[in-house]
Amino acid sequence: MSDATFLTDFHHVAAIGATENSGVERQAATEADKATRDWFAAFARERNWEVRVDGIGNMFALIELVPGAPYILLGSHLDSQPLGGRFDGAYGVLAGLHAAERVAESLAATDTIPVFNLAVVNWFNEEGGRFAPSIMGSSVFAGLMDQEKMLAVKDLAGTSVAQALEAIGYLGTDERPDLAGYAEIHIEQGRILEREGITLGAVDYSWHTQKLDIEVLGEQSHTGATAMADRHDALVAASKVVLLVHDVTQKFAPEALVSSVGQLTLEPNSPIVVARRVHLVADLRSASPEIVAEARASLLADIAQIAQEHDIRINVNDFDVRGIQYYPEDGLELTEKVAANLGLSVRRIRTMAGHDSVAMNRIVPTVMMFIPSVDGVSHCEREFTTDADMVAGVKALESVAREMVNGALAPIDSTEQELSKAGAA
Structure with missing residues (x-):
């Protein structure tokens, strides 16, 4: 798929729930959120990818490359803050869909059989604007939050998560995919990359x-x-x-x-x-x-x-x-390698904000990347990232995904994982 096709899709999705000042209003499990979910499902089904929706509303588009193998998962979230920006979360989902298709096409063209399958996710309620806490869908998936308790959470109007998901037709029952790794790309939501003129951030830890x-x-x-x-x-x-x-x-x-x-x-x-x-x-x-x-x-x-x-x-x-989460050194080195191969400037960077990757980093090898945010503005309508930076990020994610489906990252050591969980408790 071309860069122009990606940009067309991105700006189309940005029009769903668009506000007068170029932002979006797509809080979790609203009609606008449903519209983006319908678009995600249509994108996958047009390519004969399997679509699953789990019990907390997470959506998965599955590309089977190796029958029976676990999946490398790409993605982020399509829900927004009230009067939020059109890049936060949605960019990572659109980048994941396009990167996944490019990887699948290149593997098919070369008759290459990878180690793992490939999938893209739209996590439920990452923002937490309507239903607290945030990062809900990925945290339930990772076993960090109890699904039944989260389904019972209510918004200020008294509507529960379960009621809201059922109302838009996305309270699923499908089996969750078995994962071998996770990769997410996101706007920085800060101004470090822009200030330093760097295209790609390799996220090394969370606050x-x-x-x-x-x-x-x-x-x-x-x-x-x-x-x-x-x-x-x-x-x-x-x-x-x-x-x-x-x-x-x-x-x-x-x-x-x-x-x-x-x-x-x-x-x-x-x-x-x-x-x-x-x-x-x-x-x-x-x-x-x-x-x-x-x-x-x-x-x-x-x-x-x-x-x-x-x-x-x-x-x-x-x-x-x-607690603080440290991302795997193998993933940081992979991001740096990919950036060098693509001719992109890169630096290691921490994330002060929470992301779905923070939850996923607890259970599978995880790569988190940033692209620049103009003025560092986020969670508001003025949020902006250039088309050129978005396109560069898709190429980086594509390269990372290609390496990961071919077994680039080692599984998380069980002892290290338990220590990480203890530190975050």
């Missing part, structure tokens, strides 16, 4: 992530009739918590820690009622688990002080804790 589920409980009362001294305003206290989460980064070296509160809901959310309850999620990330632990302890102490000052209750629980 430690710690989220806090915070519930602020005050007392509902009339905004006009209640004296200020008699109020127990959950929103005022929650606002101070939001600032604490932001300001905790200042206790450490610049860029050593990032933090945010990205979601906040309040009850009863009336303009003439003092809020009785506010729920928010704090997100702490660093290359150092010790820094995250120190920031967490600092926040817990300061939050307890706020609760005392406002005579309210604040409950804080750990949520979605993910």
Whole structure:
């Protein structure tokens, strides 16, 4: 397949759920998400690839090259954040489909029999915008999350994952493929590659992530009739918590820690009622688990002080804790080899964001690659990557996939895998 065909397909998919400002609105298990899933399935079936949908909504397009052999899996996700960018996730799925077809065609043309089969995946709910936590589909696949618990997760409107998937026709029952490896390509979502003028990033490790589920409980009362001294305003206290989460980064070296509160809901959310309850999620990330632990302890102490000052209750629980994951050295060297053969500049780079590859790296040899993001902008409509960089990334993924189906990466050592899991617990 040509580069032009890839670009045509990419920009077609980007039109599904498109927003006025060149972004996309395709939250998990919505009608727009269904439309991209239908497109994925049609792409595969037009090529006589088998399509499977598992019990958490992950979609697989399977290319059987060696009957009975496990699969090398390529892909990412097609769901987006609210008012998200058209590149995040979707690029990796489209690149996977086109890279897989190119590899399959070249093997057929040369009568080459590889070691492994080839497949492409569209993971369910990587973004976590509608259903928390994020990276849900791949984590269930990898055994890191319980499928039944995830199917029971509800969005803010009270719809469960199972109900939403069933409504769009993608609550599957198909058997999951047996894997021998995984490769994913993604936009960087940072500005390192762009700043340094480098085309390809070989991801060597992920940052430690710690989220806090915070519930602020005050007392509902009339905004006009209640004296200020008699109020127990959950929103005022929650606002101070939001600032604490932001300001905790200042206790450490610049860029050593990032933090945010990205979601906040309040009850009863009336303009003439003092809020009785506010729920928010704090997100702490660093290359150092010790820094995250120190920031967490600092926040817990300061939050307890706020609760005392406002005579309210604040409950804080750990949520979605993910340890550092190191990607296999063989995979890094493979990416560097591929880049050299293609004449692409390359450097090793860490990922501060979570990706499906972080979950898959726990169970199979995994390669993660980045291409540049203009201005480092992500999770918004302004997100952008050039056609030239996307095309270069597809060629890199194609080369990596060709090497992997021919047995380029060694299986993960079981002892190393258990140590990795223990470190991430």
